[in-house]
Amino acid sequence: MAASLRRSGARRAVPGVALIIVVVVGISGCQIAVDDFGSEVIFSNAYSESLNFAIVDPEGQIDTEVWANSSVAYALRECRGDSIRVETLDGEVLGEIDRPACPGWRVRVGPEGELSYVDEND
Incomplete structure (x- = not known):
């Protein structure tokens, strides 16, 4: 039973990957805003x-x-x-x-x- 309570390595990595995706999308959005300067x-x-x-x-x-x-x-x-x-x-x-x-x-x-x-x- 103790084995069923542990999370696999892949499950632990999902929140970290999601965070990285959010950061990359956020940085990309900032770049777009900077590109619009002067318009x-x-x-x-x-x-x-x-x-x-x-x-x-x-x-x-x-x-x-x-x-x-x-x-x-x-x-x-x-x-x-x-x-x-x-x-x-x-x-x-x-x-x-x-x-x-x-x-x-x-x-x-x-x-x-x-x-x-x-x-x-x-």
Whole structure:
């Protein structure tokens, strides 16, 4: 009877193998997340009030509100839209960039309302 209470070596190895599988899958998931870095356009607002950043696209405009002195990342897999327009929440247009929004780029509004569009991949 004592022999039937002992666990075989194979049965003891199952939890260890399961743990290794979980760790490998977890590490692989982290690698995927790291690979996606840079797949967003960053909207930065150093202006004194909240602003609306709009990706002007024939398929529909995408609006993103960004608070004063903050930034927002908008996920993109590829360039989108014809231009990027920045305006106050009252509708006053501060400026427009005649280029599409692209992953890895940053649209920045400075303290005086000046716009810049910089490739963060460099």
